[in-house]
Amino acid sequence: GFATVDHDRGRRCGLPEVVYAEHKTPEEVIAIVDALRERSGYALATRVKEADRPALRAAWSGVPVQEAAGAGAFLVGSPPPLVGLPPVPVVAAGTSDLPVAREAELTLRAMGQSAHRITDVGVAGLHRLLERLPELAAGRVVVVIAGMEGALPSVVAGLLPAPVVAVPTSVGYGAAFGGVAALLGMLNSCGSGVTVVNIDNGFGAALSAGRINAL
Amino acid sequence: GFATVDHDRGRRCGLPEVVYAEHKTPEEVIAIVDALRERSGYALATRVKEADRPALRAAWSGVPVQEAAGAGAFLVGSPPPLVGLPPVPVVAAGTSDLPVAREAELTLRAMGQSAHRITDVGVAGLHRLLERLPELAAGRVVVVIAGMEGALPSVVAGLLPAPVVAVPTSVGYGAAFGGVAALLGMLNSCGSGVTVVNIDNGFGAALSAGRINAL
Amino acid sequence: GFATVDHDRGRRCGLPEVVYAEHKTPEEVIAIVDALRERSGYALATRVKEADRPALRAAWSGVPVQEAAGAGAFLVGSPPPLVGLPPVPVVAAGTSDLPVAREAELTLRAMGQSAHRITDVGVAGLHRLLERLPELAAGRVVVVIAGMEGALPSVVAGLLPAPVVAVPTSVGYGAAFGGVAALLGMLNSCGSGVTVVNIDNGFGAALSAGRINAL
Amino acid sequence: GFATVDHDRGRRCGLPEVVYAEHKTPEEVIAIVDALRERSGYALATRVKEADRPALRAAWSGVPVQEAAGAGAFLVGSPPPLVGLPPVPVVAAGTSDLPVAREAELTLRAMGQSAHRITDVGVAGLHRLLERLPELAAGRVVVVIAGMEGALPSVVAGLLPAPVVAVPTSVGYGAAFGGVAALLGMLNSCGSGVTVVNIDNGFGAALSAGRINAL
Amino acid sequence: GFATVDHDRGRRCGLPEVVYAEHKTPEEVIAIVDALRERSGYALATRVKEADRPALRAAWSGVPVQEAAGAGAFLVGSPPPLVGLPPVPVVAAGTSDLPVAREAELTLRAMGQSAHRITDVGVAGLHRLLERLPELAAGRVVVVIAGMEGALPSVVAGLLPAPVVAVPTSVGYGAAFGGVAALLGMLNSCGSGVTVVNIDNGFGAALSAGRINAL
Amino acid sequence: GFATVDHDRGRRCGLPEVVYAEHKTPEEVIAIVDALRERSGYALATRVKEADRPALRAAWSGVPVQEAAGAGAFLVGSPPPLVGLPPVPVVAAGTSDLPVAREAELTLRAMGQSAHRITDVGVAGLHRLLERLPELAAGRVVVVIAGMEGALPSVVAGLLPAPVVAVPTSVGYGAAFGGVAALLGMLNSCGSGVTVVNIDNGFGAALSAGRINAL
Amino acid sequence: GFATVDHDRGRRCGLPEVVYAEHKTPEEVIAIVDALRERSGYALATRVKEADRPALRAAWSGVPVQEAAGAGAFLVGSPPPLVGLPPVPVVAAGTSDLPVAREAELTLRAMGQSAHRITDVGVAGLHRLLERLPELAAGRVVVVIAGMEGALPSVVAGLLPAPVVAVPTSVGYGAAFGGVAALLGMLNSCGSGVTVVNIDNGFGAALSAGRINAL
Amino acid sequence: GFATVDHDRGRRCGLPEVVYAEHKTPEEVIAIVDALRERSGYALATRVKEADRPALRAAWSGVPVQEAAGAGAFLVGSPPPLVGLPPVPVVAAGTSDLPVAREAELTLRAMGQSAHRITDVGVAGLHRLLERLPELAAGRVVVVIAGMEGALPSVVAGLLPAPVVAVPTSVGYGAAFGGVAALLGMLNSCGSGVTVVNIDNGFGAALSAGRINAL
């Protein structure tokens, strides 16, 4: 009764509805995931609060589950087969940005796609990024994740003709304002071909990159 | 002496450097446009201040020029031939958003691509949008432009599997905060597959959509 | 001594004073509720902190109490009889917005009115809302509750001639800024007939809707 | 071509579409007003920029026109007959808030309703408001307009059982932040039954008050 | 070693230095209070974190101590004798604002002055304030404390010729932004003779009122 | 008709109502000033827009008028006699802050009081302030005006036992945010006895200082 | 009378006081510059408003004057001799940032130092910067100026052991918020050795760089 | 696998890479510190979360470790020998700012440099600072740390010719906004030669001061 699942979304938009768990009780999350799995065989739940994760892990102990460590994202049930698209490069500026990268990767997996991870290549040590250029260039679309000043997408977009989906993260303190500094940096990128999603929104970046990769 | 034009950008990123004119004198704009035209035969200048536009129109009176009305964007010289890609649907929520739409269209043209415009289909009168669904569905990627609460991209993304590039505009007053309300709305879109560019940045949306359309 | 209860408010404004418990000790809440119940037979306390709820449930264990789950609102004592007005449609965009909806419903009940709940009809899956149009149209006034981009009131107001009271919620993260994105979206609604209350303020929305419904 | 007028809105929502002129050229405003007048015999245009007003006055010199002084709102053509509802009290805290009050009044007129104006009754001289209480109490719904700290709606709502639609204005300077201080004050009103519209949005307040008054 | 106490401040400014404990360890607070008591016989510490209060109560169990309940302010040692000035009216809009009022009262006591408390007289029930006018008028200076929209100082200043020191509080939620709404309301007060201190700063309001009262 | 002058304010609060001209037409300002002068023989109008000043100067050419240069404040008619109180020191950190200082001085004059001006004694050259200490110490209350980082009131309050009324100004650029930096600095003053008024509000500071000086 | 020039500042801090002209009348600027020139033979005035520049150019037509084009900074009189320090590299990300660069250069000149300008080397085309590395490495301290996302200082600081003074500029639009995006980017720089000055504050950057260069 | 340590940074920038621990798991911190120590013999980790500190202390119990109390900074292994530069004066306005001062000192130590601490010399008691002037003047560069209104750097820079690196702290409450008030105050400093780092960023201030001191 408490949910009106949009069961038609898979057909309309390419991915069944995903459960945004942050403001829901574990009971609500489980019930909606069950309803979705009944239809599609699997379901993705994101942003499960840290305190609720053990309960969900227990509830789903008999089911195949993939979890994005540190992010509270769960892919429950048998995910759809891989559709054979080239992996999407998912670039994280620092080790601290990894949970967001993992959320993006799990979301791509839920879409039947895969990711290629490149970590710790922030702009304060440029050579690290330049060495990985061929791996970046192999993607049809690139996801770039960075906190603090969020400068990495500008640099990446200046090196490649592929579209760049930029994800600001809440990594930082003080005037980072929980990711606002990185968000503004990315919105004002002087690099061309950069678009932006919400702070820490690895999920949304993957949805968009997956739609692009599927073209 | 005052500019180090990135003449290599066309090769690297698919579009030669574009002149961001807002904080430049008309003399500077003309000189950089000339330098770019010498290389590529054409150049795009965006965000020419209203007061400087007559001077630039005069300076370029002997050259083929396309101007995005109300936006201060100029495509100077013979634009590159159309590359034969499907037109990108450029959707504007209201008539007031048209200058931003025109900037996007001119930028696509500078990339050798074209646009299909759909106007005045805001969410307060849904039937207007629903009637245009086939035209929207013909695009491989859709640009959606809206001011005020910026709700249109959420609705569009819920109807289609294509990636949506959302452009918040400064249309509105009071708590619209010059486009911030629309920007935040789009960043928090509950629709999947939406990415966002800066306020009034039709140029950046087109760059990204053009990169996607070219895949 | 610590409170000067406004015992005349029921006569003047149609509802006795309500206890805003968030910044009060449980002892203070109990004492003021007692003073109000002595006068009216019942009292409403809102925004009881999670940690204080068990203490209050215990204190009122011998009294009829209705609680709005997840919201910390308590209607203590025998509520006033229903006055026979049509129920107010209370629309929540997502499951996560339910606590706010329940606060609104309990407040309406304290006014001798009732609510009709419609849940999980967000704008990313429009058909869900359109199917419920007759239920919405049955209301003289509609309460619409949404977080994230807060677009739902614009769409509802475009479908109906009734006044819409919009409640932004703190559901969301990052650039949702604890409900600010939804608040700004609603304040800039392009839909006509929308007015707005504070973030998560189901109580205030119900007070206003109740005053309107009573005309 | 540049506009898709929502001609059905009058039937659906009780008032035909209104032209928001601030970001449109005078030519666009005139064309859309003409299209609307052809259907309904009259049209309302709001927030015409100061510089554009003389051109519009000239263009409409042969037509009956009512103008809200200082607000740039125009009611063009023969407005609909008055429907016989009680006038809506429109209360302005100070003389400086009058343009917003006039915009509200003209909008009510476009809905076939009327207003009763009460001016300069701010909270720093309470007796002025208390003397006008009977006039306030005659309304089924009250519009209260105030800038600076925006305290007036709280006081009015504490004196009456009618719903109060509050309009913050940009009157003030410094930390008034163009109306933000008043907006926040009203959103946090301790008075019950207050809902809020955008800064300087006399139009929106009237739309809502008119919907309420028509119940 | 870790502190350079300003032992001369009492002579220069009328009150010895006060310990701002919020960002200090309990050990640091005790040491500085000891140093101050050695000089003056007493010391005031404000904003002791909730978790540190039991330790400080224990440490000072053998000394006369007055504590401002809910505020974490402690007056340790024998306070200076009362200097015989009229009490300062300390007005709190709601019960929730009491901790701030108590901090102000304790600070006045540390200055050898006293307070007269008036509580729960917010603007949504004006009669409560008007009944207390004679008590207010007895003060040479008035401290007015309010959260939410912070309207009370405007009303008080409009009724009296005395200077009003206004204290915004963090009481409220959502768009109250932790006291910002009340702060802005007070800074934009249309009442004359109102000055403002920081959010929840009962201490600062008392220092200023005490300086004024001592003239 | 458009104004309800609070003619009783002089009796109640010590100064007749003052005209806040910024959002009024010159005609409205003249009419209200006339109404006030009829009662009291003089009137104060503040924040007259630069463009409106010549018209007002012309309109009042036959009357004694004092104008605060750069501030748009006018004292029209014969001001009340000086009441014989000690002058209020009005301290401006820089030359750029002088218009605000002049507004404060003119307001004090309208209250029958006088000011003693001390200019250009900012904290970057401390000796300038220390040399003027005796002049500062002669005041019963001190008005301190500063832009940029707004540090001067903290320093002054640390040198004196008198209450300090601090006025942040909009002098500065970039991250001064039109006076917000100075405002926040003053609200967080570590100096004791500092209270704050709105940005550029020399008028409000004088009202408060005048109330204090009159004790 | 209106200014208390800090004539001792040259001795104390290494540069005589500089006139901040933005909020002063031309007459005030001329008078203070004259007073300073009488002492030191020259004076620097910064941020002269565009409208006041012709008057100042005329007033100083008989004196040697250097002007920073586009910045409104004037070095009046014979500047001090060059002290023989290595030039300070002043790096501007784009052509649009040149006025700020020129203000920095003129300030260095007023300190008896010189600058080496490097322009249009933004991070979207990295090769441009890398080619200039030897010129950058020749500085003991580097000034880096950038608008939009302000990423350049992070990159420069990662390539060099010299201290970097970063200047955010107001170049950009929309969510650049007049330089706030660049400011936040620089404050959160992941590059080591970066410190920041106010938006567009070429003057302050040069003061600091000059102090460092003089060590 | 999860980190790409920039082992070349020591050679390029003068200090090996430092671990920013706030958003990393203890396991990640230990692993990266180990990798760095293998190369350089020591490593610095900053901003270790309070809850993680005991685990790290235990893990490093057999290694020489220096910890900055209250700051979560750890210098693990044998730090590099002191290079014989004059100590950097590190000035903290209040006792509450000490953790930030300690982080700066430990960072200098990791660079082979040393600090001279001066505490509790805030601007509300100026004599405390003036007494320490000789100690300040002995530095080639000065680090100044302050919360609340952040005025101390302006005063220090006005007394000395050395460059001042200013660190705003999050000490304060209410309108201190977690250090924003101090940050803005420092960015708008009227003192010359002040540059600023992020809130609470003692680490970054030391990096910059160390680079300067090494010139």
Ligand SMILES: Nc1ncnc2c1ncn2[C@@H]1O[C@H](COP(=O)(O)O)[C@@H](O)[C@H]1O
């Ligand atoms: N309207 C625009 N919005 C954002 N960036 C732009 C715009 N027009 C041009 N640019 C970018 O601005 C940069 C040029 O800056 P500049 O060197 O100052 O001319 C290039 O990277 C362009 O891609």
Ligand SMILES: Nc1ncnc2c1ncn2[C@@H]1O[C@H](COP(=O)(O)O)[C@@H](O)[C@H]1O
């Ligand atoms: N959840 C709520 N949100 C906003 N206002 C409330 C809420 N609950 C009660 N109130 C109002 O808070 C005021 C009581 O405040 P107090 O005197 O502090 O108890 C009354 O005017 C109530 O109408």
Ligand SMILES: Nc1ncnc2c1ncn2[C@@H]1O[C@H](COP(=O)(O)O)[C@@H](O)[C@H]1O
């Ligand atoms: N509650 C408070 N709010 C604001 N300032 C305070 C408070 N308590 C003490 N202070 C001031 O904080 C300063 C002491 O700071 P510290 O040296 O860190 O102890 C003194 O100037 C006090 O006057």
Ligand SMILES: Nc1ncnc2c1ncn2[C@@H]1O[C@H](COP(=O)(O)O)[C@@H](O)[C@H]1O
């Ligand atoms: N462009 C500028 N930006 C920031 N501060 C400045 C600027 N120009 C001058 N100043 C400082 O402003 C102060 C002078 O202020 P005033 O007394 O109002 O002229 C001096 O301390 C100068 O060092």
Ligand SMILES: [Mg+2]
């Ligand atoms: Mg790293």
Ligand SMILES: [Mg+2]
């Ligand atoms: Mg339209």
Ligand SMILES: [Mg+2]
């Ligand atoms: Mg849902």
Ligand SMILES: [Mg+2]
């Ligand atoms: Mg008035």
Ligand SMILES: [Mg+2]
């Ligand atoms: Mg109450």
Ligand SMILES: [Mg+2]
């Ligand atoms: Mg000066």
Ligand SMILES: [Mg+2]
């Ligand atoms: Mg360039």
Ligand SMILES: [Mg+2]
């Ligand atoms: Mg101290």
